[in-house]
Amino acid sequence: MKSELALVERIRRSAGRSRQLSLGIGDDCAIYTPVAGEELLFTTDLLIEDVHFQRETHVAADVGYKTLARGLSDIAAMGGAPKFCLVSLALAEWTDERWVDGFYKGLLELARGTKTALAGGDLARAGKVMADVVVCGSAPAGTALRRSGAKPGDGIYVSGALGGSALGLESRKGKAWKKHLRPEPRLKVGAALRARWGATSCMDLSDGLSIDLHRLCVESRVSAELDGDLPVFPGATVAQALHGGEDYELLFTLPAGGKAPGSIAGVPLTRIGRVRRGHAGRIRIEGFELQPLGYDHFRKP
Amino acid sequence: MKSELALVERIRRSAGRSRQLSLGIGDDCAIYTPVAGEELLFTTDLLIEDVHFQRETHVAADVGYKTLARGLSDIAAMGGAPKFCLVSLALAEWTDERWVDGFYKGLLELARGTKTALAGGDLARAGKVMADVVVCGSAPAGTALRRSGAKPGDGIYVSGALGGSALGLESRKGKAWKKHLRPEPRLKVGAALRARWGATSCMDLSDGLSIDLHRLCVESRVSAELDGDLPVFPGATVAQALHGGEDYELLFTLPAGGKAPGSIAGVPLTRIGRVRRGHAGRIRIEGFELQPLGYDHFRKP
Numbered sequence: 001m002k003s004e005l006a007l008v009e010r011i012r013r014s015a016g017r018s019r020q021l022s023l024g025i026g027d028d029c030a031i032y033t034p035v036a037g038e039e040l041l042f043t044t045d046l047l048i049e050d051v052h053f054q055r056e057t058h059v060a061a062d063v064g065y066k067t068l069a070r071g072l073s074d075i076a077a078m079g080g081a082p083k084f085c086l087v088s089l090a091l092a093e094w095t096d097e098r099w100v101d102g103f104y105k106g107l108l109e110l111a112r113g114t115k116t117a118l119a120g121g122d123l124a125r126a127g128k129v130m131a132d133v134v135v136c137g138s139a140p141a142g143t144a145l146r147r148s149g150a151k152p153g154d155g156i157y158v159s160g161a162l163g164g165s166a167l168g169l170e171s172r173k174g175k176a177w178k179k180h181l182r183p184e185p186r187l188k189v190g191a192a193l194r195a196r197w198g199a200t201s202c203m204d205l206s207d208g209l210s211i212d213l214h215r216l217c218v219e220s221r222v223s224a225e226l227d228g229d230l231p232v233f234p235g236a237t238v239a240q241a242l243h244g245g246e247d248y249e250l251l252f253t254l255p256a257g258g259k260a261p262g263s264i265a266g267v268p269l270t271r272i273g274r275v276r277r278g279h280a281g282r283i284r285i286e287g288f289e290l291q292p293l294g295y296d297h298f299r300k301p
Numbered sequence: 302m303k304s305e306l307a308l309v310e311r312i313r314r315s316a317g318r319s320r321q322l323s324l325g326i327g328d329d330c331a332i333y334t335p336v337a338g339e340e341l342l343f344t345t346d347l348l349i350e351d352v353h354f355q356r357e358t359h360v361a362a363d364v365g366y367k368t369l370a371r372g373l374s375d376i377a378a379m380g381g382a383p384k385f386c387l388v389s390l391a392l393a394e395w396t397d398e399r400w401v402d403g404f405y406k407g408l409l410e411l412a413r414g415t416k417t418a419l420a421g422g423d424l425a426r427a428g429k430v431m432a433d434v435v436v437c438g439s440a441p442a443g444t445a446l447r448r449s450g451a452k453p454g455d456g457i458y459v460s461g462a463l464g465g466s467a468l469g470l471e472s473r474k475g476k477a478w479k480k481h482l483r484p485e486p487r488l489k490v491g492a493a494l495r496a497r498w499g500a501t502s503c504m505d506l507s508d509g510l511s512i513d514l515h516r517l518c519v520e521s522r523v524s525a526e527l528d529g530d531l532p533v534f535p536g537a538t539v540a541q542a543l544h545g546g547e548d549y550e551l552l553f554t555l556p557a558g559g560k561a562p563g564s565i566a567g568v569p570l571t572r573i574g575r576v577r578r579g580h581a582g583r584i585r586i587e588g589f590e591l592q593p594l595g596y597d598h599f600r601k602p
Contacts, residue, residue, distance in 0.1 A: 022340070026520065027448050028378040028504050029342035029438065034335035039323070041330035044387045044435060046425045077329040086345045088433045122433070124347045132389045132423070132433035134345060137330065147328050203329050219327065 011104055011118070021084055021117050030119035032084065032136065040083075041137040041144055043074035049092065049128040057172065060095075060102025061109075062181045063131065068107045070206070071135035072114055072185035073248040077204040078144040079194025080137030082187065084119040085111065087133050090126035103131075114187060145194050145202035145252070150220035154200050154253035154275040155260065159189050159267050162209055163236030166244025176235060183248035188265035193252055197261060202252035208243045210283065212251055214292035218281040226273035226285040243293040309424070312405055322385055322418050331420035333385065333437065341384075342438040342445055344375035350393065350429040358473065361396075361403030362410075363482045364432065369408045371507070372436035373415055373486035374549040378505040379445040380495025381438030383488065385420040386412065388434050391427035404432075415488060446495050446503035446553070451521035455501050455554035455576040456561065460490050460568050463510055464537030467545025477536060484549035489566035494553055498562060503553035509544045511584065513552055515593035519582040527574035527586040544594040 012026055022031045034040065047067045049055060058066075068085060075082050087107065091100065111118055116135065150156075168180030186204070193199035201220055205212050209230075217224050232241040253275055254260050263269055273285075283290040313326040323332045335341065348368045350356060359367075369386060376383050388408065392401065412419055417436065451457075469481030487505070494500035502521055506513050510531075518525050533542040554576055555561050564570055574586075584591040 028375040029344040029381070029445070031379075031445055032341045032343065033442060034339070034341060036337060038335070040333045040335060040341075042333065042387060042420060042435075042437075043330040044389050044421065044423050044433070046389045046391055046423045046433070048391055048425055048427045050428070051426060074329040078332075080330070086343060086435060088345050088347045090347055090349055090431065119343060120345065122345050122347045124349055125352060126349045126431065127351070127429055128427065130347075130349075130391065130427065130431050132345070132347070134343075134387060134435045136343075141334060144330070144332055 021119055030084070030086065032119070037141050038138045039141045039144060041075055041078050041080045041139060042134065043071050044132060044134045045070040045074070047131045049130065055094065058181065060099045061106030064103035064106030065110050065182055067131040067133050068110050068116065069183050069185050069248065071133040072116065072187060073183070073204040073206065075135055075137035076185045076187045076190035077202050077250060078137065078139065079190045079202065080139045080144060081191065082114050082116040082135055082137045084117040085133055085135045086119055087121040087131060089121065090124045090130040092127060092129045095129060114185065139194065143194055145190065145199055147201055147203045147216045147219040150201040150216060150222050150253040150275045152222055152275050152277045153256035155256065155271050156224055156253055156273040156275060157260065157269050157271050158205070158209070158231065158249050158251050159186050159269055160247070160249040161231045161233040162205070162247055162249065163240030163244045164233030165246040166240040167233060167236040176233060179233070180246060183246065185248065186250045186267060189250055189267050192264045193250070197254060198258060199252045199254055202250055205247045205249045205251050207245045208293070209241065209251065210243050210290050211292040213283055214281045216251060217283065221280045223276045223278035223280065223282040224273055225276050226283065226290065228286040230272055231268070231270040242290070322420055326419070326421050331385070331387065333420070338442050339439045340442045340445060342376055342379050342381045342440060343435065344372050345433060345435045346371040346375070348432045350431065356395065359482065361400045362407030365404035365407030366411050366483055368432040368434050369411050369417065370484050370486050370549065372434040373417065373488060374484070374505040374507065376436055376438035377486045377488045377491035378503050378551060379438065379440065380491045380503065381440045381445060382492065383415050383417040383436055383438045385418040386434055386436045387420055388422040388432060390422065391425045391431040393428060393430045396430060415486065440495065444495055446491065446500055448502055448504045448517045448520035451502040451517060451523050451554040451576045453523055453576050453578045454557040456557065456572050457525060457574040457576060458553050458555060458561065458570050458572050459506070459510070459532065459550050460487050460570055461548070461550040462532045462534040463506070463548055463550065464541030464545045465534030466547040467541040468534060468537040477534060480534070481547060484547065486549065487551045487568060490551055490568050493565045494551070498555060499559060500553045500555055503551055506548045506550045506552050508546045509594070510552065511543050511591050512593040514584055515582050517552060518584065522581045524577045524579035524581065524583040524585070525574055526577050527584060527591065529587040531573055532569070532571040543591070
């Protein structure tokens with residue numbers, strides 16, 4: 001590995017610029033000049049070797065891609081447009097220059113495709129690889145979608161199909177494995193739900209429908225009733241669709257009376273239930289209570 | 302350790318709010334509403350167990366304090382006022398609830414004292430503790446101090462005394478150890494240098510004067526000549542003052558003809574040399590060339 005100065009210089013050359021980002025990599029801070037009438041959205045996500053990925057099965061470009069994809073998915077969940085990101089990367093002894101180049105190649109490929117500038121970051125050494133991304137997105141002031149706006153009577157919807165990532169992690173092959181490695185942040189879906197379809201609440205499915213819907217209902221102080229008719233990823237089980245993490249689809253609610261699109265930007269949308277009054281966070285499915293069994297980093301098994 | 306939901310709820314209750322932060326912890330993103338005429342500054346810093354701190358010698362509150370202090374120091378270097386931060390925390394098996402509470406106690410103490418809201422973050426499990434902080438600061442548009450503005454003839458200055466943190470890491474006692482554990486971000490100094498004293502460039506001393514001044518000179522395309530009369534921390538060696546990291550003092554330049562304050566907000570300022578034309582990044586001290594020997598995470602010994 002060359003020196004940190006040389007590495008930072010190489011990253012800087014390939015990072016790109018954006019109009020509002022008047023200063024990027026290379027100073028103490030990046031500088032962003034907001035435009036009138038925008039509100040800024042911020043999210044941060046950790047990706048850790050042997051927790052979120054394995055060096056044997058995840059190539060460097062996939063790790064870089066997913067680092068950014070997780071953050072972009074949070075921006076999509078608020079209906080925002082991504083503006084820039086900062087990436088902190090701790091490198092393990094086993095990583096070499098080729099690995100670092102691959103990481104940034106995967107990350108910057110997604111960054112370019114979504115118009116997200118790489119504005120800065122930090123580099124360090126550690127026992128395992130750890131990447132932390134911060135993504136800043138933008139929405140017209142007062143319009144960002146939140147978890148807390150679901151109202152009794154609203155329909156509950158999801159984008160795409162559920163359980164694919166969990167299936168891929170198990171099978172390590174086919175479209176399910178690709179879904180796990182390279183989830184597509186639903187930026188166009190989120191933006192349209194915010195601007196055109198009057199979504200009352202939205203979040204991304206990172207830990208599994210059962211726990212994420214529980215969280216949305218807690219924030220909105222409502223309960224939910226699911227139909228049991230879920231869009232299950234081909235080959236996945238209903239349990240994987242209900243509790244599997246890392247699908248990065250959007251979970252959202254639309255007003256009872258309104259029209260709902262069948263798809264947005266080629267991504268199918270499915271109505272899976274409705275919002276109810278009652279105990280905040282409780283979910284019923286076909287008459288039974290659904291336990292929030294999705295991924296929780298700290299719950300003891 | 303209780304569940305992630307309970308832990309996040311406990312952090313949220315003690316995080317505070319700010320006027321511009323319309324949504325804090327608990328949703329997919331935090332929302333910040335900029336005011337007209339401000340530019341926003343962003344910095345990110347990693348703090349890693351066994352790289353930046355040891356569990357045996359650094360109590361949880363010191364780790365939390367330093368996580369935020371490192372980011373605030375970058376905001377100070379641009380002359381900005383801190384607005385909010387996001388903290389990603391990976392917890393090792395050895396950490397318990399008391400450790401996590403201590404971490405946030407130390408971090409939030411500094412956050413309150415500097416009016417920095419805790420806007421969000423991420424939590425995960427890992428083999429070692431790792432904390433990544435993003436701090437957002439604000440300055441009037443077009444005024445943030447950069448590394449790139451030093452001009453031949455400018456005086457070179459530092460705040461406070463140098464080498465204290467390196468001495469503290471060696472001796473583990475007295476004021477030097479306190480300087481290492483709880484460096485004070487020079488926010489008032491940076492803000493005054495920007496608003497009142499016309500500083501032409503500024504950065505914080507995180508890796509050591511020799512390498513940080515080299516970086517400033519490279520960005521400004523100038524060389525530097527030091528007098529050899531450095532403000533050395535009591536008990537530290539000249540080598541520690543030249544090459545020791547983590548002092549988090551400010552290194553800055555002022556125009557040749559202008560007046561320079563002797564101190565700002567009680568922090569003494571010392572002129573240590575002048576900016577010269579010539580090979581970008583070269584530093585001479587008493588006729589000899591100074592090698593950039595400060596801390597570089599990737600240089601082979």
